[in-house]
Amino acid sequence: MRVRMVPISAVFSRFPRLVRDVRSALGKQVELSVIGEGTEVDKTVSEQLADPLTHLVRNALDHGLEGPEDREAAGKEACGRLSLSARHEGGNLVIEIEDDGRGIDAEKVLKKARERELIGPAEVPPPERIYDLLFLPGFSTAEKVSALSGRGVGLDVVAKNLRCLGGDIQTFSERGKGTRFSIRLPLTLSILDAQLVRLVEHVFVIPVLAIVESVLVRPGDVGRLSEGEEVYKLRDRYIAVIRASELLGVERQPELPEPRLMVVVENQGQQVGLLVDDLLDQQQIVIKSLETNYRLVPGLSGATILGDGKVAYILDVAGLIHLAGSSTDTRNNHSGRKQWSSMTP
Amino acid sequence: MNDYATGFERTHKPQICQYLSFLLGGEEYAIEILRVREIRCWEGAAPLPNAPTFVKGMINLRGAIVPIIDLRARFNLPHETYGQRNVVIVVQVEATDKVRTMGVVVDAVSEVHDIPVEGLCPKPDLGRAMDSDFIKGIATVESKMVIVLDIDRLLDPQALEQTTQECA
Numbered sequence: 299m300r301v302r303m304v305p306i307s308a309v310f311s312r313f314p315r316l317v318r319d320v321r322s323a324l325g326k327q328v329e330l331s332v333i334g335e336g337t338e339v340d341k342t343v344s345e346q347l348a349d350p351l352t353h354l355v356r357n358a359l360d361h362g363l364e365g366p367e368d369r370e371a372a373g374k375e376a377c378g379r380l381s382l383s384a385r386h387e388g389g390n391l392v393i394e395i396e397d398d399g400r401g402i403d404a405e406k407v408l409k410k411a412r413e414r415e416l417i418g419p420a421e422v423p424p425p426e427r428i429y430d431l432l433f434l435p436g437f438s439t440a441e442k443v444s445a446l447s448g449r450g451v452g453l454d455v456v457a458k459n460l461r462c463l464g465g466d467i468q469t470f471s472e473r474g475k476g477t478r479f480s481i482r483l484p485l486t487l488s489i490l491d492a493q494l495v496r497l498v499e500h501v502f503v504i505p506v507l508a509i510v511e512s513v514l515v516r517p518g519d520v521g522r523l524s525e526g527e528e529v530y531k532l533r534d535r536y537i538a539v540i541r542a543s544e545l546l547g548v549e550r551q552p553e554l555p556e557p558r559l560m561v562v563v564e565n566q567g568q569q570v571g572l573l574v575d576d577l578l579d580q581q582q583i584v585i586k587s588l589e590t591n592y593r594l595v596p597g598l599s600g601a602t603i604l605g606d607g608k609v610a611y612i613l614d615v616a617g618l619i620h621l622a623g624s625s626t627d628t629r630n631n632h633s634g635r636k637q638w639s640s641m642t643p
Numbered sequence: 644m645n646d647y648a649t650g651f652e653r654t655h656k657p658q659i660c661q662y663l664s665f666l667l668g669g670e671e672y673a674i675e676i677l678r679v680r681e682i683r684c685w686e687g688a689a690p691l692p693n694a695p696t697f698v699k700g701m702i703n704l705r706g707a708i709v710p711i712i713d714l715r716a717r718f719n720l721p722h723e724t725y726g727q728r729n730v731v732i733v734v735q736v737e738a739t740d741k742v743r744t745m746g747v748v749v750d751a752v753s754e755v756h757d758i759p760v761e762g763l764c765p766k767p768d769l770g771r772a773m774d775s776d777f778i779k780g781i782a783t784v785e786s787k788m789v790i791v792l793d794i795d796r797l798l799d800p801q802a803l804e805q806t807t808q809e810c811a
Binding site: 621 | 688689690691692693694698702706707708710744745
């Protein structure tokens with residue numbers, strides 16, 4: 299078995315030293331905090347993460363954080379904050395590098411991109427796309443080249459390295475408040491805390507991290523808004539209900555009782571209820587990719603092999619929500635319904 | 644397989660490929676034997692949600708997740724329930740991007756044929772809409788017809804995708 303998971307602290311552990319060195323070299327005061335060091339990551343991924351992360355940390359120290367005088371002038375504490383965090387989210391590994399420095403000047407980025415002819419002179423990208431320009435080859439806004447960064451070989455290499463790992467990077471920044479780089483990597487091979495559930499007679503896996511709670515649904519608790527759109531009153535609010543077996547096209551004999559258990563799952567702040575037939579064990583599983591020998595399957599993030607040697611699929615909560623949304627659309631169009639029931643028995 | 648032959652043999656022997664033949668719906672089909680990884684009993688597969696009909700599901704092949712393709716569905720033959728008599732041929736499929744391991748369920752494995760390259764007749768072109776590009780040719784072995792399949796085309800995930808869309 300290729301179980302080669304290492305905690306991300308293997309990568310993160312180098313940064314306190316780096317920050318200390320840079321701090322003395324630049325005369326800045328920086329406090330580094332590291333969150334989620336124990337998050338497990340594939341060894342090969344962790345090895346290839348070191349360079350891009352180092353780059354981003356250096357960038358944050360050099361360009362992001364201001365010197366103590368500038369910070370005090372801006373009404374901030376003299377000591378800058380830099381935080382590194384890692385966590386699993388919906389089948390992905392998310393690493394964030396956040397500083398409370400000066401932020402990225404979107405105007406300057408646009409101006410530079412036009413100068414370098416990376417975008418047309420009249421082109422105005424949407425605000426959330428502006429920072430993506432930073433990752434284009436040959437882009438550097440630093441006016442001065444320093445010992446640390448600003449040599450033009452920069453973020454494009456970071457973005458390329460991350461793409462090689464099948465990940466992507468997003469930038470959030472606010473003038474004067476700080477910058478946050480959010481890296482999202484797929485868990486190609488890793489271990490997941492899993493809740494096994496039963497849909498009709500098949501076992502599926504829901505990542506425990508995605509689960510908020512499980513509730514017993516009484517008949518009549520589920521209200522129907524329209525065909526295929528159902529809601530459940532969870533305490534003081536309504537959440538959408540997804541009939542997992544129907545959505546995944548698992549055949550249900552009509553004489554079977556309606557599923558009574560609902561697993562409330564969360565994805566990026568959105569909560570939905572998945573109706574399942576039974577809650578089984580909680581255990582750790584090894585994620586296996588479906589792409590290795592097949593291709594991506596909507597609604598699934600992978601598969602695993604259970605203790606008895608059987609294959610079980612891992613539900614991708616984000617994908618299921620998306621799938622539920624699009625299947626409602628097709629139902630409303632009175633077409634394409636067959637698509638969701640084409641399932642081999 | 645002629646890699647091991649000497650230069651003399653290479654120039655003087657006709658090019659012969661070995662094929663593993665199997666039975667499906669009364670016909671004999673053959674695939675290149677070098678692509679065959681192993682032959683197993685049909686022990687069922689975990690059905691894959693929202694999959695095209697010819698994907699029977701996934702099996703656990705010593706820790707690897709391997710998709711099983713139902714050739715009856717792929718060839719639009721009448722559906723039949725598979726039992727213990729059926730076998731799974733695990734093959735290696737080479738696509739442009741990577742090599743995949745996949746399985747096909749068939750009725751029975753028949754034998755190994757030596758078929759010379761010139762013994763392969765092209766399949767008659769009827770201009771049918773259905774893609775039968777996956778047929779490499781037809782060979783006659785001991786006066787029987789054997790349909791030689793091109794496994795890469797037959798199980799190319801992109802081709803499978805297109806077939807799905809046509810079905811939907």
